[in-house]
Amino acid sequence: MSKRSVLKDYDQGGFYCEMLGSAERPLPDTLPLRKHLEEIGLASLKRRAAAAEDELYNLGITFTVYTEAEAIDRILPFDVIPRVLTSGDWATIERGVKQRVAALNLFLKDVYGKQQALKDGIVPKHLVLKNENYKKVMCGLKLPEDTYIHICGIDVVRDDSGEFQVLEDNARCPSGVSYVVENRHLMLRTFPDLMDNIGIKPVSDYGVHLLNALAEVAPAGVMDPQVALLSPGFFNSAYFEHVFLAREMGVPLVEGQDLYVDDDDCVYMSTVGGPKRVDVIYRRINDDFLDPEVFNKKSMLGVPGLMRSYLKGKVSLANAVGTGVCDDKAVYAYMPRLIKYYLDEDAILSNVPTNICGEKDALKYTLSNLDKLVTKPVGEAGGYGVVVGPRSTKAELEELKKRVKADPAGYISQPMIRLSVSPTLIEGKVEPRHVDLRPFAVTGKDTWVLPGGLSRVALKRGSLVVNSSQGGGSKDTWVLEEGGES
The missing domain is CATH 3.30.1490.270 (Dna Ligase; domain 1)
Known part of the structure; x- marks a missing residue:
């Protein structure tokens, strides 16, 4: 019996397709992947997709939807047909993300410094100074390497013409990078033959790059910094990711109750061997819950005195307090102007x-x-x-x-942007579904961008909302090596 074709009945519905491109811009680079998919066949693809879903449950790769009282944890739906980016596409995205992160950091340095961009009318003052994420306590604070945003997620979409546009900046606590790495591991275990002779940039070294960047922004004079990841705890929606990142970096995963600030204004971690100083904290807690002495006095998640230590330069926080100003969708509208203002460059990735x-x-x-x-x-x-x-x-x-x-x-x-689509396995059939991309940038002394990022897919037919909390899923994102075969 002949194998049933995977893509034979696939109809991209007039949208730009991440696998096929468009009539004006076809994608010959994905031909090796398409051939492998046909060799596997639809029946085998469905069997292995079911096995992959079982593995996600067994590994506990989950997130929480707070609005669903009956469901504490659920897996992030995973589609086994990867989303592919050519080396040329990736070069554009990578340059654009680095440019944007550089401008965002310069903007935050200015906002909490001379506020020259506000005085020059580049951004209306009220959008920043009346923003609930603007933290006056940060004014005048000098940060190592002038880095405010150490981990940034830039949401990128592709339009009908095949061009990339930025939809949103995530500068506080961007989540989802654990799924990028775990999706790749899952594909390597379940579909090793799909990757045969296709050169794909690796993603498994994210933890190493993140740890190095955090070490680079340690307080002055600290030669061998102790890094810790601060989590709100087990019931947080992204707790799986907190565990994952602490493991990938090889650093302690702590909660607020595990840390304290001593009389020397340094932060210490309680361990079985006694107190141990912590120099850098990758915090996955929002500003308002970080320190009850300064922000929300009822917070049980943070560390009393943490801001006192931070303001005296005895501990580094990633991301910095007050970066939420850049998360604001109104401030986002001014990013092309800010890039021109600070870098004297046109935006490589345009705004919607x-x-x-x-x-x-x-x-x-x-x-x-x-x-x-x-x-x-x-x-x-x-x-x-x-x-x-x-x-x-x-x-x-x-x-x-x-x-x-x-x-x-x-x-x-x-x-309404006509978002690009990608072939997606839906109830045993391959159909087009809209996708976006969240590349992750890590910044210490300079910026490194994880090749690919999180491709989120709107699993409901016709939906443009890709967020996991709204029924979206994810795909493995392949960035092809320049030159094709590995």
Whole structure:
């Protein structure tokens, strides 16, 4: 019996396809992968996909959806057909991400320093100084290597023409890198034949790069810094990732109760062998819960006195306090200007055009075109609050109009981008599903970008929302080595 073809009945539906490209821009680089998929056949692909899902359960690779009271943990759905980036595509993304991270760090140094960009009107003052993530306590603090964002996730999409655009900056505690590495390990175990003679850039050295970068930003004079990862604990949605990253770096995973600040204003970790000083903390706790002496006084997750130690330069925090200013979707709209202002360069990766509803003309345009736009609350993450106008009912749009009118500064709107699609195994058939990409950049003295990143896939037919909390899944992301075969 002949094998049933994997891609024979696949229809990309008029979208740019990450596997096939488009009529104007075909992708010959993916031909080896397509041949391997046909050699495997659809029946074998389905069997191995089921085995991969079982392995995810067995390994405990999970996340939590807080809005679902009946479900504590669930696996992140994983699609076994990889998303492929050519070496040329990756070179553009890598340069664009490095440029963006450099501008973001310069912007934060300025925001908590001379505030020259605000004085020059590059960004409206109120967007920064009245932002809930702006932390005045950081003003005047000199950070090692002037690095505020040590770990950054830049959300990138591809449009109909095959061009990449930045959708969002994640500068606080970007999550998802554990899935990048574990997805690759899973593919190596389940589909080793799919990678035969295809040169793919590795991702397994992320922990080494992260640890080196964190060591580079240790307090002055510390030669062999002790790094620790600070987690809110077991019930956090990304706890699996915290365990994973601590293991990959070979550093202790601690909670607030494991740390204390002594009379010398240094941070110590309680161990069975006695107190041990901690020099660098990769914190996966939001600013407001870090130190009850300075922020939320009821916080049980943080470390009393931590900010006192930080402000005296006796411990380094990654990411720095106050980086959430750059997470704001309204500030995001000014990134091309900030890149030009600080680096005197044009943006390598353009923004999706954005209307800031806090501005009179943009508000008027948004309210008149809600049915054509994607409207987002500026402070939300995880896809919450996003309204896709062309796919919303009249009642939903009327309710949205009331919310935007009541709080214009709390919203932005963007045109609906025809996101690229990727072949995805759905209930035994291969169908197109929209995808985005989150490359992860690690910065100490300089910036390194993990090849590929997290490809998130909207598993619901026609959906543009790829977030795991909204029913999205992930794929392994292959960055092809220049020259093709390994």
